[in-house]
Amino acid sequence: MSEPPAYDEMLAVPNVVRPHYREFCSWLDSTPAQVIAHKREEADTIFHRVGITFAVYGEDAGKERLIPFDIVPRIIPAAEWQRVKALNAFIHDVYHDQEILKAGRIPAQQVLGNSQFRKEMIGVDVPEQIYAHIAGIDLVRAGDGEYFVLEDNLRTPSGVSYMLENRKMMMRLFPELFSRQAIAPVEHYPDLLLENLRAVAPAGIGEPNVVLLTPGQFNSAYFEHAFLAQQMGIELVEGNDLFVRDYTVYMRTTQGPRRVDVIYRRIDDDYLDPQAFLKDSVLGVPGLFSAYRTGNVTLANGVGTGIADDKAMYIHVPEMIRFYCGEEPILANVPTWELSKSDDCRYVLDHLAELVVKEVHGSGGYGMLVGPAASKDELRIFRDKIIAEPSKYIAQPTLALSTCPTFVESGVAPRHIDLRPFVLSGKEVHMVPGGLTRVALREGSLVVNSSQGGGTKDTWVLEA
Amino acid sequence: MLSSTADHLYWMARSFERAENTARMLDVTYRMSLLKQATAEPFQEWAAILSISGLASDYFERYGLIDADNVLRFMALDEANSVSIISSLYSARENARAVRGTITSELWETINATWLQMREIEIQGIPPDGVSTFFDWVKERSHLSRGVAHGTMLRGDAFRFIRLGTFLERADNTARILDVKYHILLPSPKDVGGAADYYQWSALLRSVSAFESYRKVFRDVITPLRVADLLVLNPDMPRSIRTCIHEVNRLVLDLAGDKNWELQRQVGLLYAELRYGSIDDIVGQGLHEYLTGILKRIGAIAEEINKTYFWPTDD
Incomplete structure (x- = not known):
């Protein structure tokens, strides 16, 4: 079978580099291969030490592994939020x-x-009429370079921590690249997220108490939950840290119960509240949904967003x-x-x-x-x-996903990629210029999911 | 702070401190066992390690007879032993992982790197000539993690729960090690001990980094009574029971809040007794009985910390 031609993000035609890749390419050509190999090892060591890992379900369950980080950045011109x-x-x-x-x-x-x-959820009112406070829109670029939406993720989209950590890693390994061109910053994402979460607190709360609800350490995205909570300076809680009394949510603290106003939850609807949804869920908080319906607590994302990102x-x-x-x-x-x-x-x-x-x-x-x-x-x-x-x-x-040069066993070779930018909705809509680029590391593969052996890249938006 | 966070911080510190103390005990015993003439019954020394940790029956079930290699393996690398060095470092790391958003990234990385290196050591095995090097490594990592916590953590409740775990574990350990060694060397209160015991007493001191301090404090020969005095009542010895409980007392007052009165009372009472106690009275009533009492009260304090902070009732 002959493959349909894929859009090459770096090369317009063989040997002609697209303008936004020129600076990177000249750097790549002038940097010895051993230096790059050494930097890749360094990245692995650092990721392990910092513990930026990903738990795999199924085979090898319980093992922590790294999401392969590729050091060739993915460079794009722009994006949007109408959707x-x-x-x-x-x-x-x-x-x-x-x-x-x-x-x-x-x-x-x-x-x-x-x-x-x-x-x-019928008839339940939520602040600002916002349900999908955090959305991850998966984009791909097909044969002629046009962007298509592949999938909307409106439930508990993940991956933003890799966007942030990949940038940090690139700046640590190759500071010279960042001084050679203007790459738009993404580091303020946690600030935007926190601002966004505070903006959707129940009416009349002066200083809302925002927490991040995680299923726990054994969830595949636990690293991200902990990372975001830390970056925002909010408490990372599990279901049994919370309880509901009089339709109000509290967390158990060393100084007694403290009211919770906004929950950035990374638990699926089904597991949120054993009284309202799956009865045997031990991850959730009994009574949480009744508190939500009463309007005493905001859940982000809201309950029932699955109706909009369903593939049907x-x-x-x-x-x-x-x-x-x-x-x-x-x-x-x-x-x-x-x-x-x-x-x-x-x-x-x-x-x-x-x-x-x-x-x-x-x-x-x-x-x-x-x-x-x-x-x-x-x-x-x-x-x-x-x-x-x-x-x-x-x-x-079968779309001919665009390809981006990627370090693989045999050197630098094109591999298929997609892009997940993150859109924040509160009183206003915000995006950071960047996103998570996922790359299918196997030659010819179109499956970029990290659970299927995909890797990630830093994603650069160049400022004019 | 979240109750569950406090719980993790406390156990993170306790587990790491426990790994260090276990390494100290094993190291001293190992060094002693190399000095053949010093111990008539090296065997008793290794058995003592097991009884300090209350693990004798577990050990016999799994390994049978006591021998140095097996006790070392059991206490250092056996994951089935919940207080072995490897299990303690694992527990420290898993607790740290649960609160990595609360501790500084430097502290997390120190604890995580320790665990990753421990994994390597487990795979490579400890070579016969590398036993002491391994224990030195454990101590060093513990010093490092304490230092990193001290040098990077905000002086808030998170830091206090870490310190609480460290000092409660240390008090417990000093009491245990003194109790067991004293018992072996001077089974009855009337025994005075002979010259050969010099090695034993100095080993005990070394195991808690107190040998040099002993010389500075007493400028005299080593006597059992003074060793006990130094390790129980001395206010300047960083591992004496009094110093540890002094620290716990201060932390509990700083953590105040309105719900911890019973905890304050228990800790304050114990501290007052240590603060105003005399070693002659203690040995007079029997050191073993005294230390057993101390261990029981440390256990009660740990229980009260649990009730007050980690598993409070919801009203």
Whole structure:
């Protein structure tokens, strides 16, 4: 099979470097290979000592490992937020008047019958009508260089700590690169996040007490939870640090109970409150949802955001933008087939070997099929799964994700990448110029998820 | 501060201090065992280590007969032994990991790097000629982590809970080591001890870094009574029980709040007794009985710290 041509982020045509990569490239050419190899080792040592690790589920469970950090930065010109505004408006709408459904712009059945639709949230008012306070929008750049949205992450998007740590590492290893060009800073992200969280505290709270709720040390993103709590100077709490009395949340401190106003929670909806959701959850706080409904505590992200980032809902986002913002979408969606539609399903089954098929409720790159890379057996197994439950899946064309030079065993070689910028919504919408670039380290691979052997890169936005 | 955070900080410090104390005890015993003429029954020395930590039955179950290599392995590298050096360093690191947002990154990195090096040592094994080097390393890392905490942590409650863990563990340890050694050397209060015991007493002093201090304080021969005096009542010895409880007393007052009266009372009472006690009275009533009493009260204080700070009731 011949690969479709991928957009090379550094080279316009062979041997011609794109303007924004010129400075980096001349530095790379003038730096001896041993120096670079040595710096890579140094980065590994530092990451280990600092304990920037990632826990892997399944095989080798409980092992901590590093997310491979690649020292070739990824350089991009710019980004935006129209989409997040529309998504927040959509979530508010579906839990209140459901105008978009009444207008027939999205099939009501797809929303109301979706397992991510939380009936408990109907009529619940949240500060500023913001649900997705922190959104991670996965972008890819296809053959001709155009950006597409691959996925919206509105539940508990992670990865921002790697954005920050990668930058710190690059500045430590290669300070000279930063003096040669103007790279937009990202270090103020925790300040923006804290400001954003304080802005959505329940009305009338002077100095809101903000905490970060983590499932605990054994969660794969625990490092990030601890890191962000520290950077913001807020308490990192687990479920059993909190309790609810009179619809108010308190934390247990050495000086007695202290009221909690805003919870930046990194626990999924299902596990938040055993009284409201999964009964056997030991991660959550009994009574938390009732306190939330009463308006005595803000949860960020809000409950029920899954209805908007669900892969079945993804195809409707351009329509949401038109409906709520009255604008045409700036960022395009990747063309998507809904396997619940019989025409789409037939097409997909006929072209399975060319397509990427994803589970509607899946995440982290688990349970997906990359047609061109799959064996005959894998194709057959997937075909059976689709036929058994077509509505569980969507399919997309295999995009020629852009490539970026990356250090691999054999030297510097192009590898496929994506980009996750983070959008903060509170009283205003904020972004830092940058994001997390994930890279598929295996040659030809299109799967960038860290749980599937992906690495990360520092991401630079160059200031004019 | 969150109750659970305080709990982790306290145990982080206790575990690291415990690793250091275990290394000290093992090191002294190991050095003594090299001096053949000094000990008639080297065996008893190794058994003493196990009884100090209350681990004799665990050990016999797993290893059978007492021999130096096995006791060393059991106390240094055996992960099944919850108070071995490796287990203590692991516990220090896991507790630190849980509160890495509360401690300074320098402190976290020190503790984490210690654990990573410990892992390496475990894989490489301790070579026969590297035993003392290993113990020196443990002590050094403990000094380092205490120093980093001292040099980088904000003087707030987090720092106080760390110190609380350190000094309570140290008081406990000094009491244990003195009790067991005294018992071996002078089984009955009437025994005076002979010249051969000189090595034993000096080893005990060395194990708590008190040998040089003894010379400075007394400028005289080593006698059991003075050793006890130095390690129990001396206000200037950094590892004496009095010094440790003095520190605990100050920390508990600084941590005040309105709920810790019972804790203040227990610690204050113990400190007053140490502050105004005399070694003749103590030996008169029997040192072993006295130290057993001290250990019990340290245990009660630890229990009260738990109730007051770590697992408070919700009202």
